[in-house]
Amino acid sequence: MWNLIKILLLLVGCIWVCGQNKLDTLPAWKVNFTKFGGTPTLSPKGKWIAINKFSGNGADTTYIAETANGKKIHKISGTANFINEHLIIGKSRDKVEIYNLNNGDKVQYANISNIYILAKSNRYALLTNNKEIAIYEAREKIGQLNNVQGFGISRENKLFIVRKNENIFEIWDLAAKNIHCIYRTVNPVRKIEASISGNKLFITELVQDHDSDQLTIVNKAENNLKVEIPKLAEISFTEIQKGKAFLINASVRSRESPSKVVDIWYGNDAFLGLDKFYFKPVLRKFWFYNPDEISAKELKLPHDLDIKSLNSKRYFLCYIPRKDFNYLTSNLSPEDLNDAAIYDRITDSLITIGSFKAMSRLNRRKVYKTIYEQIVSSPDGKKFLASTDGLKWTLFDVSGKLESVIEKEGLELPVFSGKSDNIYFESSDGLWIYNLKTKHLMQTKIAQGQITRIKSNIYKNDNRILSTSVDGPFLIEGYNLQSNITTYFLSENGKLRIVVPPTGNRINHIIFDQKFKDLYTLEENFNLPPFLQHYTMEKKGETFFENNNTDKKAAKIKQEILTFDAVGQKLNGILYYPIDFNPKQKYPMVVHIYQRQRQESNEYLSPNNDFPVGFQIRTLIERGYFVFLPDILYDDSGTGLSALECVNRGLDRVLLNPNIDSEKIGLGGHSHGGYETNFIATHSNRFTAYVSGAGNSDIIRSYYSYNNNFISPFYWQFESEQYALGKSVAEDKSLYLKNSPILNVQNVSAPILLWAGKKDENIQWDQVMEFFIGLKRYKKDVIALFYPDQSHAFFNGTPAEKDLTERIIQWWDYYLKNEKDIEWINQMKKDAD
Incomplete structure (x- = not known):
C-alpha cells in the first residue's frame, strides 16, 4: 500500500x-x-x-x-x-x-518574522519584519494592521495583538468572527495574556505619573474589570476549575542596583544567586477573581507568604517560599515545603497543616531519581496529594484535613481521573490505581515490573502545585529497563488492550487521533534510521515513512548485548562491532562510560547524535574500532570505586571476544563520565589511552562549589543525586577522599587527553586544569584542550566541535592504531625531551 x-x-x-x-x-x-x-x-x-x-x-x-x-x-x-x-x-x-x-x-x-495559526476559525496570520500583520481566512486576506507592538495567545485558538494608533494602544481580537478592537487605553501595554479557557484577557498597563499600575481584565460581555496593582509588578494568574475563578498574583522584583564594589552573600540566604536568574519578589499581592461577580478581592495575608491554588474556589495553600531550604536537590523550587498552611478565603483564616517532602521519579534517560513537584490537586478542587516523609503519598481534603496515607513506597506521579473518583499512579513497577471511595490501592496488570508513564493526561504546573487529570480513554507506556523494550496500552471503559506490541525500537514520539483508532509512532534503532509506523485495531504495525535503505551501511552494524555482575547487581554492556568486521582479525576497542547505558542500545547510530558527547560511535566503528558501553551503578564504596569495579567486570566479560585486542583499549567519557574516567585512570593499568571531557577531579572542592548551571551550591549532586554518595563530607570524609581522582593523580599510567569549555558553568573548567597540573607535576603524558568560547558541551557543526571531534579521533588512532604521524600529539613528546 x-x-x-x-x-x-x-x-x-x-x-x-x-x-x-x-x-x-x-x-x-x-x-x-x-x-x-x-x-x-x-x-x-x-x-x-x-x-x-x-x-x-x-x-x-x-x-x-x-x-x-x-x-x-x-x-x-x-x-x-x-x-x-x-x-x-x-x-x-x-x-x-x-x-x-x-x-x-x-x-x-x-519578509515574514512569524506565523500564527487559528485552525478552529480556518485562519492564519502573518507578521512581517516591519511589524505589519495580515490575517487570512483560507487564503483570502480579510484584514491587515500595522504598528503591531505585541501578542497574547491562548491554547484555544485565540490571537490578540497590541497595536499603537497614534497615542492610543489598541487590543485587537484576530480570532473573532469580525476582527475588531476590543480595548483601547492611553497607557502603554506591558503585557497581554489570555486565559487557558480562552474567554478572559489580562492586560497589564503602565500608568504614567502614578504610583500604581493597572490590570485590566477583558470579558466577552465587555464588563471589563480594572485592578490597581503595584508599580512595575509582574502579573501571573492560575485558572481554577477551568476558568470558574482565578488566583491573580502581582509580584515586584527588587529594583535596587547591585553594588559595583561588593557582592554580598549571606549564609542564611535561601535564594543564593537566584536573584539574577529567578524571580525573587520583594512585594507580593494576591486577588481572588470571580468572573460571575466581575470582582477581584485582595487576599490580605502576611507579606512573606506565597499563595498557590489547590484548584478550589475557597481553599489555598500558603507557605514561606524556600523556608529552611538546604539545597539538597537540584530544583529551583525547594525539595521541602516547611510550615505550610491552608488559607480559607471565606473565613479569612489560616489552618496549619505541617511540612511536606518532595517525591522522586525515575528519570528514564539518565536513569536515576529526580525530584519533582510535591503537591498534586484533583480536577474538582476537593482533594490534594502530598508527602510528609518523601516516601509515601498522603491524601488530604482541600481544607487541610488528612484523609489517608497510601501505604506504599515507590509510587510516582499521581493522575486523577476526570471524575476525581480514582487516582492512577505511575511507578517503576507498573500502573497502580487508588479508589478514593474504598481507600483501596491495587496494582493493575499493566506493565508490571516496568517503568510506566501515562501519556495522554493533562498537566497544569504552577511552580509548586500540579493539577493532573485524565478523562476518557488514555494511553500508558510500559518500559522494561533491563531489556530496553517498550509497550503501549490503552485503557478504555475499564478495559485494557495493547495498542503497540512490545518493541525493541526506540519510540521517540507517539501521536493518535481522538478515538485512538489510529496511532503513529516515530521509531528508530541502532541500525534503523527513524521511520514512521502506523498501528490500528486491525493491524499491529505498518511502516510507511521508512528511510533505512538509504543508509547502505546501517544494516551492516552489528550489536551485542552482554551481561556481567558488579556492585551486587546484574548489569549490561552494549558492544558494537567494526562495520566491516572480519572474524579473522583483531581490532582495537574504545570504551565509553557514564551511568547505566542499556537504554542507549536502540538509538540510531548517526555521527550527529548528541549522546555520547565528544564520542561518536558511528565514526569509530566505521574506522575499524569495537565500541563498548558498560553499565555503571553504585554501591556503598562510592561513585569512583563502583565505576572501577563495573568497568573491570565489564572488561572481563567483553574480552572473552577473541577479536578484541586487549593491548589496544581506550577509555573515555564526558561530564560525569569524565569524572569516572579520571578516577579509573588513577586506579587501572588496563587501558592504553584515555579521553576525559569536562570531568571533576577534586570532588570535595566540587562539593563545596557553586554551580551556575543549576544556580545553587553543588552538594546536592553528591549527596542525593548523580554521585549518590548519600552523605555529606562531614559525615564521611574518607568516602570522598577515596573517590576523588586528584588524590591519586600520580598513579595514572597511560596517556590522557583532557578537554573543557572555559565557559562551562556546570563543571568548573579549572577542575580539568587542576587534573592537568597534577599530571604535569608527575610528568605524565597529558594534553589538555581548552576552548575559550564553549560551555559544557559543544553544538554540532561549530568550529570547536569539529576541532574536538578530529583531535579525539586522532588521539585514538595514535595510541590504538599506531598512526604516529600526528604533529600536535608528537609535540607532547618533543616538549618532554
Missing part, C-alpha cells in the same frame, strides 16, 4: 555517503546524515500526517502523506503546521509557503 511513499522517501530520508578514511572529509561526511525528527502531526480530521526531515542545520523540509492509502505525498519547505484539512503552512527562515494538499497550489510570502 505504501510503495509510492517508500520510493519517494528513499530519495529524501537519511542520506548516506560512504565512510571516508581521511579526517579532512569527516565534517562533510557528517553533514550528509539527515533524519526524520520532531513530532509528527495529524491534520484536524486525520486525513494527512506530516513529518519533518532534519538536516545538520535544523528542519528544512516537511513531508505530508495521505493516511488512508498513501496515494498522495507532498513536501513543503521548513517546519510546517496544518491550517485546516487541506491547507498546510511552512516557514523556512523569513519565507512562508501555503500549500493546498488537494490540488497542489502554492502561495509564497517573504
Whole structure:
C-alpha cells in the first residue's frame, strides 16, 4: 500500500555517503546524515500526517502523506503546521509557503518574522519584519494592521495583538468572527495574556505619573474589570476549575542596583544567586477573581507568604517560599515545603497543616531519581496529594484535613481521573490505581515490573502545585529497563488492550487521533534510521515513512548485548562491532562510560547524535574500532570505586571476544563520565589511552562549589543525586577522599587527553586544569584542550566541535592504531625531551 511513499522517501530520508578514511572529509561526511525528527502531526480530521526531515542545520523540509492509502505525498519547505484539512503552512527562515494538499497550489510570502495559526476559525496570520500583520481566512486576506507592538495567545485558538494608533494602544481580537478592537487605553501595554479557557484577557498597563499600575481584565460581555496593582509588578494568574475563578498574583522584583564594589552573600540566604536568574519578589499581592461577580478581592495575608491554588474556589495553600531550604536537590523550587498552611478565603483564616517532602521519579534517560513537584490537586478542587516523609503519598481534603496515607513506597506521579473518583499512579513497577471511595490501592496488570508513564493526561504546573487529570480513554507506556523494550496500552471503559506490541525500537514520539483508532509512532534503532509506523485495531504495525535503505551501511552494524555482575547487581554492556568486521582479525576497542547505558542500545547510530558527547560511535566503528558501553551503578564504596569495579567486570566479560585486542583499549567519557574516567585512570593499568571531557577531579572542592548551571551550591549532586554518595563530607570524609581522582593523580599510567569549555558553568573548567597540573607535576603524558568560547558541551557543526571531534579521533588512532604521524600529539613528546 505504501510503495509510492517508500520510493519517494528513499530519495529524501537519511542520506548516506560512504565512510571516508581521511579526517579532512569527516565534517562533510557528517553533514550528509539527515533524519526524520520532531513530532509528527495529524491534520484536524486525520486525513494527512506530516513529518519533518532534519538536516545538520535544523528542519528544512516537511513531508505530508495521505493516511488512508498513501496515494498522495507532498513536501513543503521548513517546519510546517496544518491550517485546516487541506491547507498546510511552512516557514523556512523569513519565507512562508501555503500549500493546498488537494490540488497542489502554492502561495509564497517573504519578509515574514512569524506565523500564527487559528485552525478552529480556518485562519492564519502573518507578521512581517516591519511589524505589519495580515490575517487570512483560507487564503483570502480579510484584514491587515500595522504598528503591531505585541501578542497574547491562548491554547484555544485565540490571537490578540497590541497595536499603537497614534497615542492610543489598541487590543485587537484576530480570532473573532469580525476582527475588531476590543480595548483601547492611553497607557502603554506591558503585557497581554489570555486565559487557558480562552474567554478572559489580562492586560497589564503602565500608568504614567502614578504610583500604581493597572490590570485590566477583558470579558466577552465587555464588563471589563480594572485592578490597581503595584508599580512595575509582574502579573501571573492560575485558572481554577477551568476558568470558574482565578488566583491573580502581582509580584515586584527588587529594583535596587547591585553594588559595583561588593557582592554580598549571606549564609542564611535561601535564594543564593537566584536573584539574577529567578524571580525573587520583594512585594507580593494576591486577588481572588470571580468572573460571575466581575470582582477581584485582595487576599490580605502576611507579606512573606506565597499563595498557590489547590484548584478550589475557597481553599489555598500558603507557605514561606524556600523556608529552611538546604539545597539538597537540584530544583529551583525547594525539595521541602516547611510550615505550610491552608488559607480559607471565606473565613479569612489560616489552618496549619505541617511540612511536606518532595517525591522522586525515575528519570528514564539518565536513569536515576529526580525530584519533582510535591503537591498534586484533583480536577474538582476537593482533594490534594502530598508527602510528609518523601516516601509515601498522603491524601488530604482541600481544607487541610488528612484523609489517608497510601501505604506504599515507590509510587510516582499521581493522575486523577476526570471524575476525581480514582487516582492512577505511575511507578517503576507498573500502573497502580487508588479508589478514593474504598481507600483501596491495587496494582493493575499493566506493565508490571516496568517503568510506566501515562501519556495522554493533562498537566497544569504552577511552580509548586500540579493539577493532573485524565478523562476518557488514555494511553500508558510500559518500559522494561533491563531489556530496553517498550509497550503501549490503552485503557478504555475499564478495559485494557495493547495498542503497540512490545518493541525493541526506540519510540521517540507517539501521536493518535481522538478515538485512538489510529496511532503513529516515530521509531528508530541502532541500525534503523527513524521511520514512521502506523498501528490500528486491525493491524499491529505498518511502516510507511521508512528511510533505512538509504543508509547502505546501517544494516551492516552489528550489536551485542552482554551481561556481567558488579556492585551486587546484574548489569549490561552494549558492544558494537567494526562495520566491516572480519572474524579473522583483531581490532582495537574504545570504551565509553557514564551511568547505566542499556537504554542507549536502540538509538540510531548517526555521527550527529548528541549522546555520547565528544564520542561518536558511528565514526569509530566505521574506522575499524569495537565500541563498548558498560553499565555503571553504585554501591556503598562510592561513585569512583563502583565505576572501577563495573568497568573491570565489564572488561572481563567483553574480552572473552577473541577479536578484541586487549593491548589496544581506550577509555573515555564526558561530564560525569569524565569524572569516572579520571578516577579509573588513577586506579587501572588496563587501558592504553584515555579521553576525559569536562570531568571533576577534586570532588570535595566540587562539593563545596557553586554551580551556575543549576544556580545553587553543588552538594546536592553528591549527596542525593548523580554521585549518590548519600552523605555529606562531614559525615564521611574518607568516602570522598577515596573517590576523588586528584588524590591519586600520580598513579595514572597511560596517556590522557583532557578537554573543557572555559565557559562551562556546570563543571568548573579549572577542575580539568587542576587534573592537568597534577599530571604535569608527575610528568605524565597529558594534553589538555581548552576552548575559550564553549560551555559544557559543544553544538554540532561549530568550529570547536569539529576541532574536538578530529583531535579525539586522532588521539585514538595514535595510541590504538599506531598512526604516529600526528604533529600536535608528537609535540607532547618533543616538549618532554
